[in-house]
Amino acid sequence: MGNLFAKLQQFSISDTVFLSSNSNHDIAPISISIKHQDKLQIAKNEILLLENLECDADLETELQQTCDVDKVKYLKVIGTSIQNIPITIGRYGNLVGMDLSGNYVQELPWAIVYLKSLKVLDLSNNMLTHIPKTVVYLRALTVLDLSYNFITHLPTELLYLQNLEELTLDGNKDLISPPLDVVRKGITDIMSSLSARYNRQDLWKDWLDVPGQQKIMATLFQLCISCILHNKVEFITPSYIPPVIKSHLSDCVKEQEKLILVCKCSVCFRYFSNKCHFDIHHCKK
Numbered sequence: 102m103g104n105l106f107a108k109l110q111q112f113s114i115s116d117t118v119f120l121s122s123n124s125n126h127d128i129a130p131i132s133i134s135i136k137h138q139d140k141l142q143i144a145k146n147e148i149l150l151l152e153n154l155e156c157d158a159d160l161e162t163e164l165q166q167t168c169d170v171d172k173v174k175y176l177k178v179i180g181t182s183i184q185n186i187p188i189t190i191g192r193y194g195n196l197v198g199m200d201l202s203g204n205y206v207q208e209l210p211w212a213i214v215y216l217k218s219l220k221v222l223d224l225s226n227n228m229l230t231h232i233p234k235t236v237v238y239l240r241a242l243t244v245l246d247l248s249y250n251f252i253t254h255l256p257t258e259l260l261y262l263q264n265l266e267e268l269t270l271d272g273n274k275d276l277i278s279p280p281l282d283v284v285r286k287g288i289t290d291i292m293s294s295l296s297a298r299y300n301r302q303d304l305w306k307d308w309l310d311v312p313g314q315q316k317i318m319a320t321l322f323q324l325c326i327s328c329i330l331h332n333k334v335e336f337i338t339p340s341y342i343p344p345v346i347k348s349h350l351s352d353c354v355k356e357q358e359k360l361i362l363v364c365k366c367s368v369c370f371r372y373f374s375n376k377c378h379f380d381i382h383h384c385k386k
Contacts, residue, residue: 151179154183155181175200176193183204184228186201191214192215196219197218201224202224213236213239220241224246225250229250230253239262240261242265244265246267250272250273252275270284270291277381279383364376
């Protein structure tokens with residue numbers, strides 16, 4: 102396979118690096134630029150560059166074949182057709198920077214919870230429609246670039262990223278919560294909007310509880326499903342979940358999204374016919 106990382110001194114923008122994790126690929130000098138390099142203390146031999154991958158399986162193979170995963174601190178994937186990041190990314194626990202910009206990424210795996218040292222995450226120019234709630238585990242994150250995707254709302258869990266300094270959302274024309282006029286004001290206003298969402302309550306959450314009504318004992322299977330949904334665990338991506346469970350969970354989520362359940366906001370006093378809409382709405386003054 103050969104040496105994966107060139108043993109070079111400290112890099113600068115547009116320096117040439119020699120990187121590949123697949124012995125079938127020709128190893129050639131590639132000039133790359135490292136975004137936000139001022140926030141990252143990494144050397145050239147700590148960069149993994151993957152390019153021209155045709156499918157998700159190719160990326161998974163590349164990530165699995167890399168031997169010195171503990172040495173990799175910066176991952177850049179360019180010019181690919183990948184749509185999903187494999188859970189293998191969880192092996193790269195020492196990453197401080199990851200650039201997945203300019204691909205076709207539609208979803209992030211639950212395994213990002215292992216990237217506890219990640220400071221810079223660039224997901225710009227992809228096909229993302231949402232950000233998973235597991236992003237809450239990226240506590241070291243200082244820069245998050247989500248520009249030019251198809252994101253409709255931001256998760257409230259972004260509030261837990263207390264080290265976040267830059268949040269870029271340009272080009273997400275479908276964004277409704279927080280609304281675009283708030284987003285344009287910057288990260289402070291974005292976090293204020295999410296904070297308002299976090300502190301509100303549903304004044305009608307107990308309206309279906311009828312005193313004296315006998316409750317039916319749920320099966321263990323139903324309790325497991327309810328626990329996963331209640332805690333908003335990301336379940337779609339993990340490959341080890343049995344297909345029947347994953348299918349049932351997907352059906353339950355779809356039913357919840359369509360379920361008519363009247364909610365009333367304790368802040369703006371607006372009514373909602375759907376719990377999902379209540380959770381992400383932006384309170385209008």
